[in-house]
Amino acid sequence: MKINHIGYLVENIESAAKEFKGLGFSQTGEMFEDISREAYLLFLDNGGYAVELIQPVSETSPIYELLRRYRNSPYHICYEADNLSEKIDEMLSTPWRKGGYILISPPSPAPAMLGCPNVAFLMNRNIGMIELVQKQVL
Numbered sequence: 676m677k678i679n680h681i682g683y684l685v686e687n688i689e690s691a692a693k694e695f696k697g698l699g700f701s702q703t704g705e706m707f708e709d710i711s712r713e714a715y716l717l718f719l720d721n722g723g724y725a726v727e728l729i730q731p732v733s734e735t736s737p738i739y740e741l742l743r744r745y746r747n748s749p750y751h752i753c754y755e756a757d758n759l760s761e762k763i764d765e766m767l768s769t770p771w772r773k774g775g776y777i778l779i780s781p782p783s784p785a786p787a788m789l790g791c792p793n794v795a796f797l798m799n800r801n802i803g804m805i806e807l808v809q810k811q812v813l
């Protein structure tokens with residue numbers, strides 16, 4: 676699967692964006708509030724390498740505790756799936772104890788990713804959290 680982006684938890688999205696811009700990244704859109712995930716999101720790109728900056732809206736955000744634990748750091752890799760449902764089923768077919776995945780967030784709308792109806796989040800004990808997004812056909 677092709678990598679779509681790397682998700683970074685950040686305490687302050689404007690400060691983080693400034694630092695990434697200093698590393699050659701360009702902002703690809705406006706900051707967006709994802710109400711269902713209680714987070715501010717901002718995408719940046721550097722020659723096809725995309726990052727998603729993610730800042731919790733408040734202490735009630737599902738990612739707030741992750742930010743407290745990991746601080747400002749990458750926390751997921753997003754992969755493009757040719758068929759989101761089939762890929763999730765495939766990844767869930769191996770038991771967690773044997774290196775498989777568990778579904779932590781079933782497919783749901785991703786309003787910040789234009790043209791993408793749904794994303795899902797899975798966890799693997801060996802590599803951590805991943806996000807799957809339906810591959811866009813142009």
